[in-house]
Amino acid sequence: MDSVTKRYPDGTVAVDRLTLEIPDRSITVLVGPSGCGKTTTLRMINRMVEPTEGTITLDGADLQRQPVTALRRSMGYVIQNAGLFQHRTILDNIATVPRMIGWGKQKSRERARELMERVGLDASLAKRYPYQLSGGQQQRVGVARALAADPPVLLMDEPFSAVDPVVRKGLQDELLRIQDELGKTIVFVTHDIDEAIKLGTMVAVMRTGGRLAQYAPPAELLSDPADDFVEDFLGADRGIRRLSFFASEGLQLTTAPVVRVDATAEQLAAPDAPYLLVTDVEGRPLGWSEPRDLTAGDIAAERLLPYGRPFVPGTDSLRAALDCAVLSPTGWAVAVDGDGRVTGVASQQTIGEAIRTAHGAADGRTAGPGTDGDRPAGAAGIAKAAP
Amino acid sequence: MNVLNFVNAFFSDSAHWHGYDGIPQRLLEHVQYTLLALGIAAAIGLPVGLLTGHTGRGGNAVAFVATAARALPSFGLLVLIAVVVGIGLLPVMIPLVVLAIPPILVTTYEAVRSVDPAPVDAARGMGMHESSILFRVELPVALPLVLSGLRSAAVQVVSTATIAAYVSLGGIGRYIIDGLYQRNYEKVVGGATLVALLALVTLAAFWAVGRLAVSPGVRRR
Ligand SMILES: Nc1ncnc2c1ncn2[C@@H]1O[C@H](COP(=O)(O)OP(=O)(O)OP(=O)(O)O)[C@@H](O)[C@H]1O
Ligand SMILES: [Mg+2]
Numbered sequence: 001m002d003s004v005t006k007r008y009p010d011g012t013v014a015v016d017r018l019t020l021e022i023p024d025r026s027i028t029v030l031v032g033p034s035g036c037g038k039t040t041t042l043r044m045i046n047r048m049v050e051p052t053e054g055t056i057t058l059d060g061a062d063l064q065r066q067p068v069t070a071l072r073r074s075m076g077y078v079i080q081n082a083g084l085f086q087h088r089t090i091l092d093n094i095a096t097v098p099r100m101i102g103w104g105k106q107k108s109r110e111r112a113r114e115l116m117e118r119v120g121l122d123a124s125l126a127k128r129y130p131y132q133l134s135g136g137q138q139q140r141v142g143v144a145r146a147l148a149a150d151p152p153v154l155l156m157d158e159p160f161s162a163v164d165p166v167v168r169k170g171l172q173d174e175l176l177r178i179q180d181e182l183g184k185t186i187v188f189v190t191h192d193i194d195e196a197i198k199l200g201t202m203v204a205v206m207r208t209g210g211r212l213a214q215y216a217p218p219a220e221l222l223s224d225p226a227d228d229f230v231e232d233f234l235g236a237d238r239g240i241r242r243l244s245f246f247a248s249e250g251l252q253l254t255t256a257p258v259v260r261v262d263a264t265a266e267q268l269a270a271p272d273a274p275y276l277l278v279t280d281v282e283g284r285p286l287g288w289s290e291p292r293d294l295t296a297g298d299i300a301a302e303r304l305l306p307y308g309r310p311f312v313p314g315t316d317s318l319r320a321a322l323d324c325a326v327l328s329p330t331g332w333a334v335a336v337d338g339d340g341r342v343t344g345v346a347s348q349q350t351i352g353e354a355i356r357t358a359h360g361a362a363d364g365r366t367a368g369p370g371t372d373g374d375r376p377a378g379a380a381g382i383a384k385a386a387p
Numbered sequence: 388m389n390v391l392n393f394v395n396a397f398f399s400d401s402a403h404w405h406g407y408d409g410i411p412q413r414l415l416e417h418v419q420y421t422l423l424a425l426g427i428a429a430a431i432g433l434p435v436g437l438l439t440g441h442t443g444r445g446g447n448a449v450a451f452v453a454t455a456a457r458a459l460p461s462f463g464l465l466v467l468i469a470v471v472v473g474i475g476l477l478p479v480m481i482p483l484v485v486l487a488i489p490p491i492l493v494t495t496y497e498a499v500r501s502v503d504p505a506p507v508d509a510a511r512g513m514g515m516h517e518s519s520i521l522f523r524v525e526l527p528v529a530l531p532l533v534l535s536g537l538r539s540a541a542v543q544v545v546s547t548a549t550i551a552a553y554v555s556l557g558g559i560g561r562y563i564i565d566g567l568y569q570r571n572y573e574k575v576v577g578g579a580t581l582v583a584l585l586a587l588v589t590l591a592a593f594w595a596v597g598r599l600a601v602s603p604g605v606r607r608r
Contacts, residue, residue, distance in 0.1 A: 129604030
């Protein structure tokens with residue numbers, strides 16, 4: 001988009017000289033307060049709205065020169081509340097575009113079935129009508145319908161804003177998974193900054209009046225907001241949220257305070273630690289205890305302190321690790337492997353050091369004191385781990 | 388003498404069951420007038436209602452035409468036109484069509500207008516042509532209302548088609564007019580009963596069409 005302006009007939013300037021380069025095969029999120037021109041921007045891409053000034057090019061070709069129906073058919077379009085056709089079954093809703101471009105009934109329905117599976121809809125829903133589906137299911141149908149003819153571009157306007165937070169998280173994870181498999185060029189509109197940060201490869205923050213405030217990858221947005229508006233919009237805990245972008249892989253773990261439930265008296269006495277983490281014989285965590293409360297051969301799992309929610313180094317981010325440590329009654333975070341076996345524990349202090357190292361690496365500065373040079377915790381900003 | 392006796396006498400008189408003045412013949416004529424008038428009114432009211440409803444333009448004109456048409460008295464119109472063009476089918480058809488157009492036109496317009504804009508937006512965004520949007524997205528959802536407009540037009544035409552008898556045509560109105568003239572109340576009541584029955588049959592027919600034509604997804608059951 002090159003210096004694109006949209007002025008509605010009533011004089012409202014919805015988008016003001018917006019210049020934006022949207023990368024292929026990744027998710028670009030437009031985010032900003034209500035009325036800042038996100039929807040208008042999105043709808044100029046499929047020409048549901050025509051720009052007043054400026055040009056939009058797709059792969060070097062001016063959109064204005066392309067026939068509008070062909071253009072729209074090459075772009076999937078998902079809207080808030082899905083906008084399903086209530087007189088058609090779920091299967092026929094999804095098959096709409098394939099039917100429209102002449103795939104034939106059989107092939108279109110086959111394709112629709114395939115997509116139902118892809119977006120996580122049970123095949124038994126195929127013959128139902130939209131009113132028989134929950135909001136989240138309808139939204140999945142909306143996504144499937146947009147993907148049906150395999151368009152290279154997907155435009156999504158607040159697709160998940162009408163569902164509750166739990167369902168929304170499921171839909172977001174699903175979208176990321178689908179995107180991993182299909183590699184579409186997605187433009188995604190939301191007013192929810194957390195959603196933008198979670199989904200976006202690039203995030204465009206817009207301000208009222210249709211102007212671009214900042215266009216950057218989410219990690220950069222969190223570390224270097226361009227101005228007060230962006231900083232405000234990001235909210236108070238951007239420091240914590242930024243940790244989502246730092247891998248917990250390099251975190252220094254220790255196994256010293258970890259004891260098995262069948263430990264001998266010497267083993268229980270050996271560690272010099274205020275708390276011990278007791279595991280079962282297979283290494284799965286049972287709980288924390290002070291050493292003096294443990295008697296060899298007589299450790300009862302019920303009397304142990306809860307260990308909170310363990311994190312998986314490599315999969316989870318530093319944010320998850322910190323969260324673990326904060327929630328743990330002992331202040332120590334428990335790390336487990338994929339099978340739930342304890343691989344070690346980390347104190348809040350260790351995690352704090354890892355955070356400083358990660359920040360240092362991300363900011364390209366030398367890490368502060370108290371960090372070991374051999375810890376590559378600065379795989380920062382690459383791994384996008386779940387918070 | 389009560390009304391039921393009249394009804395009973397009318398329908399049990401075998402003379403009323405055959406010949407050019409028999410019930411089957413009169414019913415057939417009545418149904419023919421109704422269908423013709425309804426067909427013409429639908430041919431005018433439906434396309435205009437669909438188009439104005441889809442584009443959203445001309446809503447005021449629709450309302451104006453409908454109000455004006457409703458203000459015209461059917462019987463007065465019949466007499467007026469009969470005086471101008473003489474006796475025949477035309478003076479009967481014009482008032483019936485004028486009677487039927489407003490409910491068809493206005494309800495169709497309102498029906499299309501009231502379709503949820505989100506699916507329409509989605510359809511347009513996926514590159515559907517305007518005509519497909521109207522017929523494949525808006526009309527199926529608007530259909531129950533469109534049918535209700537046709538239904539009230541049909542019921543009104545069924546009862547008003549009795550005026551055909553005033554200009555020497557047939558239909559059930561014959562019994563009522565002739566009966567009044569001959570002071571044969573058995574005929575009057577019999578004719579009125581037939582009109583009422585035909586109106587009920589019309590309602591039943593529309594109910595059946597609704598069951599068949601409206602998607603379960605729109606009916607929501
Ligand atoms: N058809 C229109 N005619 C006139 N003004 C419009 C029209 N559509 C949108 N606007 C105005 O343009 C501005 C941007 O609207 P837009 O819908 O793009 O905002 P948005 O960022 O998507 O907001 P939201 O988060 O509330 O959906 C608003 O001030 C809006 O009132
Ligand atoms: Mg919007």
